[in-house]
Amino acid sequence: MKSPILQIRDTSFSYDRETVLHSVSMDIQPGEFVGVIGPNGSGKSTLLKLLGGVLTTDPGKLFFREKDYKDYHRKQMARSITWIPQDHSMAFPFKVSEIVLMGRHPYLSAFTFEGDEDIEIARNAMERTQVLQFAQRGFNEISGGEKQRVVIAGAITQEPEVMILDEPTSALDIKYQIQILNILQQLNKDEQVTVVLAMHDLHLASKFCDRLVLLDQGKIFQDGRPEDVLKKENIEEVYGVKVHLIKDHDGDIMISPDTICTP
Amino acid sequence: MHSMSIILMDRKRYAGTLGLFFLFFLATLAITPLIGLTHIDLGKALSSDIAFSDNVDANILFLVRVPRIFLAALTGGALSVAGAVFQCLLRNDLAAPFTLGVSSGAALGAVIAISLGLSYTVMGIPTVPIAAFLGALGAITLVFSLSRTRTGEFPTTVLLLAGVTANFFFAAMVMFIHYLSDFTQSFRIVRWLMGGLDITDYKTLLSICPMIFIxxxxxxxxxxxxxxxSTGVQSAMSRGVDVIKVQKIGFVMASLLTGTVVAVSGPIGFVGLIVPHIVRLLVGPDLRLLLPASMFFGASFLILCDTVARTIIAPTEIPVGIITAMLGGPFFVWLLKRPKQ
Incomplete structure (x- = not known):
């Protein structure tokens, strides 16, 4: 049995007085591709922010390689774990290449410029996510799908062991959704990067993830293999809609509304 | 062309670009002392044949114009750098020492120090600048906590409202102190509040240099x-930035810059808004280049504004704050109304 790369232990979290996570616990093994699913407001973003280290909680709750998050320096942490937000609004006109190079921050000391090696790493990352051709464009000028690929290139530039992505595909059309998921799958297969991502599309989730965590009102409803989690009764209870399940030719699960029975 | 070489070229351009800004600054520094109501014969001013006390040209040049121009340079540079930092920390390009109420906070601090009868320095400690620094820091703390949303954003409307509120509040306090003070102090306060660069000497100039340098x-x-x-607080954390620490350092240092120059020059508006914008259009938003370039450009900008203020209705000199506000008002409206991407 390998030791888990990420652990969250009995963690609750609230903003002001509104509790969004209720004693959540889970272990993530190195190399896993984990999808976090659940209705809007079920706590997906909060869980990912905690795992990504951008929301902080009490000590003894979060562990990376069995060491408390609190015992890592920020830069040390950023060399291992990266978190990617859902939307990317940029207040200032940075270029695509500048955004990607910012991923080298945890490797550089104060007031230094990125060296040749950093640029090479950024260039490879941009090649990988196919954004090299607009390296010199303004980040605010490119489309949503392109932005997502640029931000992922920035995260790859960080050379992380774990990538945590908050709904990287939600705002994109099907072509870009598949493109992004393919990039992540490749990183996962080729470089054993552990991927944890929130998703809404349950069919794509079942296709790409080897494990799904279904959240319901801040609690883990079920955690397991896609075919065990995506059960008719689970979906109907958590999402509150009547559905029937269809398997595609790969055996992946598609979910369709049960129009006759919908109240 | 290969994309990597484009990135490299950008980095090599750093020194060159900064060099151009520095040259522009040097040129301003060299030419503007010779512009003014009284014509200065440079040969005579620099001549060692005439005793300095009898040399009118040298007196005007070295005792009036040069210190004034250096003060304009320090003030313009410091306010511009502070503006660029505030814009970045609040991720809002309408932020600046003046619009955020930081200048009026500094003014309140300075006015309290003046009304207590403190002279500019007490036993080598520059009391008025320190009071102004504390006022600036208080103002930015207030505006920061008033306008930050739960997600760590600073919406333009809320930010501007908080800035306006802070401005009114500090202005009221200044008026209150002004109203209670005696005639001499009152005169000192009014003269200073107008924002001027003409009340200076080399000692004052030297005393503010270390703080600006730091x-x-x-x-x-x-x-x-x-x-x-500036790309987002949580993204920054995920890239390894100690956000709380950097925010603190940034706000304290930008307040130090603002407070120090406001203590000497008074609250000169809009420099910290206009200059970072122009420079960002020229060099891009990377603060490693934007900050030094804004320093040089802001220095030149205020020197030029002050040259206009000295000469436009000569022999009357108008406070430079009037010129910057006349330029800044319309610029601000343009920023608000311009089409967003």
Whole structure:
């Protein structure tokens, strides 16, 4: 049995007085591709922010390689774990290449410029996510799908062991959704990067993830293999809609509304 | 062309670009002392044949114009750097020492120090600048906590409202103190509040240099962290930035720059708004380049504004704050109304 790369232990979290996570616990093994699913407001973003280290909680709750998050320096942490937000609004006109190079921050000391090696790493990352051709464009000028690929290139530039992505595909059309998921799958297969991502599309989730965590009102409803989690009764209870399940030719699960029975 | 070489070229351009800004600054510094109501014969002013006390040209040049121009340079540079940092930390390009109420906070601090009868320095400690610094820091703390949303954003409307509120509040306090003070202090306060660069000497100039140097150097050290914060607080954390620490350092140092120059020059408006914008259009938003370029450009900008203020209705000199406000008002409206991407 390998030791888990990420652990969250009995963690609750609230903003002001509104509790969004209720004693959540889970272990993530190195190399896993984990999808976090659940209705809007079920706590997906909060869980990912905690795992990504951008929301902080009490000590003894979060562990990376069995060491408390609190015992890592920020830069040390950023060399291992990266978190990617859902939307990317940029207040200032940075270029695509500048955004990607910012991923080298945890490797550089104060007031230094990125060296040749950093640029090479950024260039490879941009090649990988196919954004090299607009390296010199303004980040605010490119489309949503392109932005997502640029931000992922920035995260790859960080050379992380774990990538945590908050709904990287939600705002994109099907072509870009598949493109992004393919990039992540490749990183996962080729470089054993552990991927944890929130998703809404349950069919794509079942296709790409080897494990799904279904959240319901801040609690883990079920955690397991896609075919065990995506059960008719689970979906109907958590999402509150009547559905029937269809398997595609790969055996992946598609979910369709049960129009006759919908109240 | 290969994309990597484009990135490299950008980095090599750093020194060159900064060099151009420095040359522009040097040119301003060299030419503007010779412009003014009284014509100065440079040969005579620099001549060692005439005793300095009898040399009218040298007196005007070295005792009036040069210190005034250096003060304009320090003030313009410091306010511009502070403006660029505030814009970055609040991720809002309408932020500036003046619009955020930081200048009026500094003014309140300085006015309290003046009304207590403190002279500019007490036993070598520059009391008025320190009071102004504390006022600036209080103002930015207030505006920061009033306008930050739960997600760590600073919506333009809320930010501007908080700035306006802070401005009114501090202005009321200044008026209150002004109203209670005696005639001499009152005169000192009014003269200073108008924002002018003409009340200076080399001793004052030298005394503010260390604070400006410290503030600027420390901000340069956290340039890359500030870049990341401007892309979003949580993204910055995930890239390894100690956000709370960098925010604190940034706000304290930008307040130090603002307070120090406001203590001497009075609250001169809009420099810290206009200059970072123009420079960003020229060199891009990377603070490692934007900060030093804004320093040079802001210095030149205020020197030029002050040259206009000295000469436009000569022999009357108008406070430079009037010129910057006349330029800044319309510029601000343009920023608000311009089409967003």
């Amino acid at each position: 503030g600027f150097s420390i901000l340069m050290l956290i340039g890359r962290d500030l870049n990341l914060i």
